Amino acid sequence: PERCVVAVDGPSGSGKSTVSRRLATAIDGIYLDTGAMYRAITWAVLQSGADLSDVDTVVKIAMETDLSIGTDPQAPHFEANGVDVDAAIRGPEVTGAVSAVAAIPQVRAMLVQFQQDIISGAPRIVVEGRDIASVVAPNADLKVYLTASAAARAQRRSAEDATDVVATEADLARRDQLDSSRAADPLRQASDATTLDTTGMGIDEVVTQLLSMLNSKV
Numbered sequence: 001p002e003r004c005v006v007a008v009d010g011p012s013g014s015g016k017s018t019v020s021r022r023l024a025t026a027i028d029g030i031y032l033d034t035g036a037m038y039r040a041i042t043w044a045v046l047q048s049g050a051d052l053s054d055v056d057t058v059v060k061i062a063m064e065t066d067l068s069i070g071t072d073p074q075a076p077h078f079e080a081n082g083v084d085v086d087a088a089i090r091g092p093e094v095t096g097a098v099s100a101v102a103a104i105p106q107v108r109a110m111l112v113q114f115q116q117d118i119i120s121g122a123p124r125i126v127v128e129g130r131d132i133a134s135v136v137a138p139n140a141d142l143k144v145y146l147t148a149s150a151a152a153r154a155q156r157r158s159a160e161d162a163t164d165v166v167a168t169e170a171d172l173a174r175r176d177q178l179d180s181s182r183a184a185d186p187l188r189q190a191s192d193a194t195t196l197d198t199t200g201m202g203i204d205e206v207v208t209q210l211l212s213m214l215n216s217k218v
């Protein structure tokens, strides 16, 4: 397709990132990891030493953070205030704090605007997150909601990070709970999204299925 926007939402560990990057490459498009944007802002907040419960200060730091967002699906690279944060945003401190920062409406409003600007400037783009089909790109050409069993999600995540599978499952459950219960743009399935349960499916199989869905729409 000459132009297309694909929205990929779902809980942590559903395979969104791997699948979205592969799909973006397949359509010769760019890739937007909105979770990494929330993570980079959270990194800057933690770096400042601000108290996470002090919402006004967190918002102020978020507004002042200079984000550089990589959109190359082969190697998305992120900087916050000129610092390479690719490794730090995946660490336990950021992972532990990101859902609290992402629950703040002003932080979301700022990042959603930023995301929409990137989307409108791109001919073909795959955007992954929690609220893409419902809030960020309601007019997306294809909306997919990826799920997998809690055990499968924990297994994939702990294989990626070499962490303990039981602790990982508990952390995923904790973030899913926070992300689905917050008042501002919670994780939920858009009514017009297609759900794909990837438990037991390989990446190639998922990507092939999404490509054929996209081809039937655009």
Ligand code: C5P
Pocket (backbone or CB within 6 Å): 012, 034, 035, 036, 038, 039, 098, 099, 100, 102, 103, 128, 129, 130, 131, 132, 175, 179
């Ligand atoms: O996808 P990832 O696990 O990197 O996202 C990290 C966190 O960022 C999520 O747990 C969620 O709190 C937040 N997030 C969000 N909205 C998005 C993407 C991520 O609230 N569109």
